[in-house]
Amino acid sequence: MINRRSLLSGLAFALVPGAAFAQKARTFQIDPAYVPQSVAVQFDYAPGTVVVDAPNRFLYLMEAPGTARRYGVGVGRTGLTFAGTAEVGRKAKWPWWRPTANMIKRNPKKYKRYSGGMKGGPGNPLGSRALYLYRDGQDTLYRIHGTTEPWSIGQAVSNGCIRMVNEHVEDLYERVPVGASVVVLR
Secondary structure (H helix, E strand, C coil): CCCHHHHHHHHCECCCCCCEEEECCEEEECCHHHCCEEEECCCCCCCCCEEEEHHHCEEEEEEECCEEEEEECEEECCCCCCCEEEEEEEEEECCCECCCHHHHHHCHHHHHHHCCCECCCCCCCCCCEEEEEEECCEEEEEEEECCCCHHHCCCEEECCCEECCHHHHHHHHHHCCCCCEEEEEC
16 A cells, blocks of 8 residues: 555655656666756857757757756657757646657557547656647647656657656746747757
């Protein structure tokens, strides 16, 4: 039997450099490089632009010329990636999720049971927040979102979206408005 205390301790995430994350008995140390921090950058985008450096697994929110807030991210596996420009078309707290047809086709055993969708909540793969990427007014089906697998940050493991630690995407969510520009570098 699971009591409230063990459930809460199993779901607790610390957000300081080197802090241990634990979920479902999996413990790991977050690399301090993936904790949100202000950094100097060499690229030149307008303040408020979100820049995803997919090869290096970082997301930058431009603050001023030469300065950005940097977050660690997990990105899509090879062949399952988004690149180019988009904009934040909408945002959601505890978003509803449904696997794409391609996800179901690639791995029906894992995804078919969710073909009708899944309501938002702590077990939802999109985590606590989602920023939906649109191009030319159309949903690209790619998201910047939280994750139920925070140990995947810094890796290429997702089905194409850009995933973040829930607390980090919550911070980004509050800083980025609908309509913000997003650039995904490959």
